[in-house]
Amino acid sequence: MAAKPPGRLPADLENINREILERLLEQTPVSGEALAARLGLSRTAVWKHIRRLKGSGLAIESRPGKGYRLISRPDFLHPALIQRLLTTRILGQTIHTFSEIDSTNSRARELAEQGAGEGTLVAAEHQTRGRGRMDRGWLSPPGENLLFSLLLRPHLPPQQTFSLIMLASVSLCRAVYAETGLEAGIKWPNDIYLKGKKLAGILAEFAADSDRVNHVIIGLGVNVNWFPEKLPPGSQPATSLQQEAGRRISRVNLLASFLNQAEGLYQEAEGQGYGFLRGEWGGLSLVQDRPVRIETGKETWRGIARGIDEQGALIVSLAGGRQKLFHTGDVHLRI
Ligand code: ATP
Ligand code: BTN
Numbered sequence: 001m002a003a004k005p006p007g008r009l010p011a012d013l014e015n016i017n018r019e020i021l022e023r024l025l026e027q028t029p030v031s032g033e034a035l036a037a038r039l040g041l042s043r044t045a046v047w048k049h050i051r052r053l054k055g056s057g058l059a060i061e062s063r064p065g066k067g068y069r070l071i072s073r074p075d076f077l078h079p080a081l082i083q084r085l086l087t088t089r090i091l092g093q094t095i096h097t098f099s100e101i102d103s104t105n106s107r108a109r110e111l112a113e114q115g116a117g118e119g120t121l122v123a124a125e126h127q128t129r130g131r132g133r134m135d136r137g138w139l140s141p142p143g144e145n146l147l148f149s150l151l152l153r154p155h156l157p158p159q160q161t162f163s164l165i166m167l168a169s170v171s172l173c174r175a176v177y178a179e180t181g182l183e184a185g186i187k188w189p190n191d192i193y194l195k196g197k198k199l200a201g202i203l204a205e206f207a208a209d210s211d212r213v214n215h216v217i218i219g220l221g222v223n224v225n226w227f228p229e230k231l232p233p234g235s236q237p238a239t240s241l242q243q244e245a246g247r248r249i250s251r252v253n254l255l256a257s258f259l260n261q262a263e264g265l266y267q268e269a270e271g272q273g274y275g276f277l278r279g280e281w282g283g284l285s286l287v288q289d290r291p292v293r294i295e296t297g298k299e300t301w302r303g304i305a306r307g308i309d310e311q312g313a314l315i316v317s318l319a320g321g322r323q324k325l326f327h328t329g330d331v332h333l334r335i
Contacts, residue, residue: 017049021080024053024060024070031067075250076143077123085256088263090119091150092256098122100142102129105205105219108149112207112215116151123148123255130221132201133190134330137232144226145240146251149219150262155270158208161216162312162328163274165190165204166281167265168218172200173284175257180245185286187335188305188314189328192222193286197239199223220258224251282307286335292316293334294326301326 019039023030032050036043050068054060059072074081079095086092094117101107104122106129111120124147130138140147156163169186176184176194184194192200200222207214223240225248231238241249269277282288287305294301294316301324303316313325314333326333 017053018078018080020046020049021053021078022084024058024068025073025080025084027070029063029067029069034067075252077125077148077251077255081252082121082123082256082259085253085260087260088119091263091266092119092121092259093117094120096120096122098124100124100126100128103127103131103219104147104149105131105203105217108151108217108219109205109207112151112217118151118153118215120151121148121259122151132203132221138201138203138221139231140221140223141226145224146220146222146255148255149217150259152216152218152266154213154216154266156213156274157211158206158213159311160274161204161206161208161213162189162308163269163277164216164218165202165312166277167262167269167274168202168204168220170277170280170284171258171262171265172202172220172222174261175254176241178257178261179254180241180249182241182244184284186281186284187286188308188333189312191236194239194241194244197237198235199239199241222254224249224254278308287314287333290335295332295334296326297330 020035023035032043032046035046050060056076058070058074061069061071077097079097082092082095101124104124104127108120108122111122126142127138127140127147130140130147132138152164154164169192172192173184173186176182182194184192184199187193190202191198200220203219204216206216223238225242226240227243228238228240265277288307290305292303292305301316301318303318306315306317306323308314309325313327316324316326318324
């Protein structure tokens with residue numbers, strides 16, 4: 001079913017009654033009486049929940065004598081809507097959604113520190129302090145895009161956390177292809193590009209002991225259904241899936257697809273090692289064996305990108321044949 005534009009956003013996603021939503025998703029009419037009996041609520045309480053769901057933009061038909069029926073599938077980020085599409089055992093088994101939050105990465109970090117299980121997902125319709133690398137801002141209007149963070153507890157030394165950016169990048173490119181047929185590519189170190197413009201950014205933050213990662217938060221901001229116009233001066237040109245596909249794209253489907261892809265790669269990497277990811281990542285890299293320009297703030301370097309080392313540093317062949325490593329940090333790759 002095509003994604004519908006969201007209506008008014010739920011004031012408080014957490015309080016939407018999950019069981020009522022799940023029952024409505026079965027798409028056969030259900031009476032208020034049956035819902036009340038099943039959930040141990042009064043009919044008035046059920047009616048209030050239905051009113052809240054309608055207020056959140058869900059098209060629910062109420063027919064006398066028949067009951068309630070959902071007549072379109074919503075595209076807001078409710079755990080029940082996402083989880084019914086998951087084939088995962090770890091990723092997204094716990095989902096926290098918010099209509100507004102400062103940053104999903106910050107909330108995921110708090111949850112990690114409180115012992116949340118791996119695979120926990122935090123998603124928001126809007127962020128008031130969304131951030132990118134080097135504390136640069138991440139902008140996204142309410143209800144149009146994907147803003148989410150995933151908590152992982154991988155068996156990795158701290159020097160190899162770039163593997164998880166690779167994992168997220170590959171998963172997102174695959175999910176974009178599965179949901180839209182569009183071929184996105186990776187711009188080192190943390191951007192996903194589509195048709196020469198920035199589609200998504202990835203922000204990985206981790207806590208580690210000297211030899212082992214304790215947890216990693218992988219945050220993704222994906223431009224799904226807005227037309228990026230008002231970005232800060234100096235931003236790279238940006239695009240969105242709707243802009244390139246010419247139709248609205250379901251955020252719920254894309255997020256579930258991402259999680260299903262990521263789970264496969266994560267299970268494989270945790271079982272057999274993360275090495276194979278470099279091949280997958282290289283196949284999607286937009287700069288592999290191509291001329292690049294790298295700006296470090298003080299200097300500009302030109303050469304041919306040759307791939308990345310174990311820690312995610314970009315290997316560039318400079319004129320004269322010398323190779324130079326560029327570490328992630330405040331360096332800018334231009335293609
Ligand atoms: P680089 O300069 O290394 O090419 P970048 O410009 O993508 O990378 P990052 O720090 O990776 O910089 O990403 C954050 C930047 O993304 C912000 O400074 C802003 O310019 C831009 N940005 C913010 N929101 C969006 C968005 N929704 N879509 C695309 N770009 C955005
Ligand atoms: C970048 O391009 O520098 C990375 C942008 C990452 C943005 C996402 S949006 C969800 C998550 N929460 C944040 O505050 N940042 C990431």
